[in-house]
Each structure stands twice: as C-alpha cells, then as structure tokens.
Amino acid sequence: MNNEVVTRFAPSPTGFLQAGNYRTAVFSYLFARANNGKFILRIEDTDKGRSKKEYADNIFESLTWLGLDYDNADNVPYQSKRTEIYKKYLQKLLDENKAYVSKEEIRNERDRPEVIRFRNSNKKVTFHDLVRGEITIDTSDLGDFVIAKGIDEPMFHLTVVIDDYEMKITHVIRGEDHISNTPRQILIQEALDIPAPFYAHLPLILAPDRTKLSKRKGALAMTEYRDRGFLPEALLNYLAMLGWNPGTNQELFSGEELIKAFDLAKVQKSAAIFNQEKLDWYNHEYLKRLSPDEFFEKAKPFLADLEQLDRYDQDKMKKILPLVLERINKLGDIQEMIERQELQYFFAPPLYPKELLKNQGYLNDLIRLVGEIDANNFTAETVKAIIWDFASERGRGNVLWPMRVALSGLAKSPDPFIIASIIGQAETIKRLTNAANL
C-alpha cells in the first residue's frame, strides 16, 4: 500500500483564486479519487507580505462549496509554520556545499545583502510529463537561483520540493506555468537525494481574447459564482470538461461519474478559453434537475426584493417559479427579472398604456367566460378550455393578446391562462374589467 496515489492542491493565499486554479484542484481531486488515493490541501504562504488570511479562508470556502473534499481537512499545513523542517534540509545543502550564502550588492531597498543560492550544475534536465511527454530544459541559463532569503526564510522552490516529499505526494498536478520551474525543483531533489514525483502540467485557461485570465478579463472568485446563483455541480462539471473529455458524447456528469470517467491521458495539451455561455447552459441544466422544493429553497435568497415589497407569498411564489426557471440561467437572474418588473404583476395590478391592449372589443366576453368557471376548479387548463374556441373563432391574437396585457401589463410575458390561474379568478375578472374601462 506504499504506492498509494497522493495529489495535492497547493495555492498561495495572495489573492482570490480563479477558474484556472480551481480547475487544477478539480483535476488533482478527480485523479486522486479515481485511483482510490488521497487529495490534500497545502497553503503556500512563504511570502508573508502578500499572504492574507482572508484569501486562505476563501480557498477553504470555495473548495468545500465545489465539493472537493480534501483528506487533511483537520490539519491543513501552512508553510509559514514549517520553517524548522525546511531549515534542516537547508542546513544540509549548506553543509554539503550544494548551496551557499551569496553576498551581493543590493539592487533595491527590498533586497537583502545575503541570500542562499543553489549551486546549479548547469546541466540539461529531462522529465516525463504525464500530459505532454518528455520535456528537456537546459538549466544553465537559470544560474545559481535563490532558494532562501535566509536560513529561516526558505522560498518556493525549496519548500515545494520538501513538502511534496514529506507529504508523500506521488503526482504533482499543476498549471503549465510551472513547467519551467520543474527543472529547478528536480535539481533540488537530486541535491537532497529525494525521489521526484510524477508531473502533470495542465494547460492554462484563457480569457476570450486568448490572453491570461485575469480580474480585468472577467475572472471571478469561486465564491462569486456561488453568490451569483450558480450551482456547484454545474461549476464542477464545466471545469472538469475544460481541458479534459471523456472520449464520449456525454456532457453532463455527476461528481461520482466524473471520478469514474476521469483519465489524465485524455487531458488536453492546448489552452482553453473560458466560455461563460457554456457555463450558463450547464447551470440551467442543473437548475432544471432540481425538485420544485429544492429550487424554491435555493431561489429564496434571490427573492428578497419581493419580500421587502411585502408581496412575499410562498404558495404563489412556488407557482411562479417554474415560469422563472424557463427564463433564467442562474439564480441571480431572478433579481434582474424583479428589477425589470417582470414578476410584480403577479402581486399587484399592472399599469400600462391603453394602446398596449390593441383591442378591447372582446374583454367583456372574456369577463363573462372567466366568470362561468367553477371557482373550485380555476386552473390554467380550465381557463384555456373555456376561452380557446372563442379565441380561435375571433382570431386568437385579437382575444388573447389583450387578455394577456390586461393581466400582465407587459408586451412579453407567460401566457394568459397560467397568469390567470396564479392570480385567481376574482383578480382576473377585476383586471379584465379595468382593461375594459380604460
């Protein structure tokens, strides 16, 4: 059991992580689970100046929300607290003359007069990348790179190598931007005489203009997607399909299905553009799969504006929600519908210009017909049944359009039968009467 697969997600809490970061987390997670292995989280906060607790908290929150459960949740290592461990290895390198204290002219006020540099053998390093195959890089143009600012201040390349070793990481799955870092880390491994893990470098996720995804280019924190009403299942599914494919035409995958189907060999080599519209589609698909009650519960936070207007009526809201679902991609769109006044007519009589009715001629007939419906059986179906033939006879547009406008006050809305059934018989007759008297 000593060759158990262990992967890790090792972000730096120096800012809000975006889609590309979380996609590497998704792949690391899926690969570990697909191989019955472990997936662990490590916080790389050796840069004390830029690391912030707020960002680390956001990483935990995002991972949990996405459902990427890490196996060391009760004991997540922070590199800032592991200085003593790194010191041991650093001292060894120093003692063996594989690293040395470098005294140099300081270039700017931030620089220290002394740093610890790795004695580079300037050779060509070749490693096998699980995504790209063999990669060879000549390290001679790297020089004697800095691995610590001091004996108590180790830096990235050193800490990564030591931690991956100590935490028994078997597969380092990370972004393509680390390819050129890999030879440096391999050199350190050799100096320390520790084994190298397998490497898999994932292609990057790009903005629509093919440049790096950034805040300016619309990159959002994962929690922002949550707050806008995306479902974690949709994000997970979409992220997994960006740069990986199952080799079949299946598009919708549950977390379990992803684990079953995931294969590093089918990871794409080229960068992918983050496509918001496809994400919207995924989210709508998952929204459609929710039960009415689940949808209502998830929609509630986005209904606050209606609640404030004292129009909050749970029973009525539950009837309206299916109509809303057809018209949104994410729950946050509900707020926009409310702002555009596309839901308020369900709660209060609409105001509209008389011209919008186009034709008032049949309104009195409609009032009579609607009044004939059994009050105990006032549904969209019975309303339609009693009106349909009449409308067909007089021209549906002549009858149904004014009816719908009388009820909704809008040029675009759901059909008049469903609106009538939601606002009720008395209110329907009242609004039709108002329209007839305009």
Next chain:
RNA sequence: GGCCCUAUCGUCUAAUGGUUAGGACAUCACCCUUUCACGGUGGUAAUCCGGGUUCGACUCCCGGUAGGGUCACCA
C-alpha cells in the same frame, strides 16, 4: 529576445493512417405559439501555412507562422 509548450467549426472538443471530419455551447431557419420563454426539427460553420513520408494524412517528420508560458531576493 532566449528557452519551453501548443495549434480541428466563433467556443469546448471527438476522430491516435482509410469517417460524407462526429458531438456540445453559441448562431441561423422552420415547427409549436397571442407575445416572451421552454421544447422539437433542420442548417451554416473547422483540420494555421508549406514541404516531405505513404497507395492513402487531421493523424507521422521537417520548416515556417500564430498563440501561450517562463526568464524575481513572487508563488
């Protein structure tokens, strides 16, 4: 600029020497329909360019071109 990586519809991708180059999103048309939305049907749309190898290249090789990454006392 040096080094490294990559290259199929607008986008995400399938096809690992022989397919009418397939699917999804988006888009367009039609159907459904009083409008919007949903839904249904169908369509437009791609192998970066140039050389090889081969009976035969999206697929293999070379060269261009383009895009990306990286060249810190950040990670």
